[in-house]
Amino acid sequence: MSPSDDIAPNIEELIRKVSLGNRAAFQLLYVRTSAKLFGVCLRILNDRSEAEDVLQEVFVKIWRRASSFDAGKSRGITWLAAVARNQSIDRLRTRRQFDENVDDAYDLEDDMPGPEALTVSDDEYRTIYDCLAKLDERHSRAIKRTYLDGWTYQQAADELEVPLNTVKTWIRRSLGTLRECMKR
């Protein structure tokens, strides 16, 4: 919480006003969230000027697409962070196009069921931290680093020094476990 939190409406309300074209709300939203979103971009891109570039794209997108935010479905900061993450990952993958051909075959041969469509509401799921704690340390690390640092499966395999298929299996199995855990 920043000291300015009591002065502006909450983030959801600001996004709603932005969707109506309210520029004051847009600027407040920027003041409230730009440092966090910049942190997200910077963590993934690891390059200040590129991250600033992407942050600009992110807020342009927020201005134009605010009406697609549904306060009934997700929290405002989650929606904003998703825009920032997706934009950053998009940029990162474009930058790394050279290795694109290496790793797109989904050659997993396991019979894990797919994650079910989730219909839990906010107050029902336990925190992801409780659930990550139930995973093997390396598995939870793989989840966290892919999420926070924008690792691909290949990078995760390289960093964790395990074969590609192993890391895919870890991550999918972990996602399945997390889904079950957070559903409870």
Next chain:
Amino acid sequence: MSDPVDSDDVRWLAAEFALGVLKGERLREAQRRFASESAFREDVEIWQDQLSPLLDEIDPETPSPQVWRNIESQLFGKERKAGGGLWESLRFWRSFSLVAGTLAVASMAAVLVLPGTGLLPRTGGGEPLVATLTASGEAPAFLARFDPTRSRMIVRVAAGDSQSQARVPELWLIPGDGVPRSLGLLDEAGTGEISIRESIRELVRDGAALAVSLEPAGGSPTGAPTGPVVASGTLQAL
């Protein structure tokens, strides 16, 4: 409408897209589905919601002020409200106050309210107003919100920068006539909740400017800003 998300593969795609692990053709497929299939989008959003507490591990970083300027100029182009006029007028008032200082009453309450000849009555006085106050093109330094029901101006520091210790921040209202009216002093941290006196209540409206100057203890001795103006901004309807 959208295809139902029914195959395991598509569900994994949603989970992996939310996690951010995709690239190449799979990433493009996920982006396409996210843009066009509501069931897929919902699935992704649920994953995003559940993963998002991890973002607490990311420290906020302040981007360069240029980013906001770029956003404004990309989206709003030239129609952006220029702060130049306001800064000029404050500069004028500061130089004027050196001359007129001895004549001015050293009371923040005793400001002359001029008839607002330059004021365009834009909107009624019943709406909440907000302003972000920045130093010329810098990152926002203060946020101000006018609560019309209680006739109070609430000011908070937007950035963490501490103010100069020797001086106190004073909040000014500069309506359309360009004449600054002191609203009162903020505390050392730059926050405050200031009751707006009835005599200038009408001047607090959409389009009026706010500024913060650093003044000697007790406030400007002249009734106009004498110290450096550290931030300014325009009140806008929220």
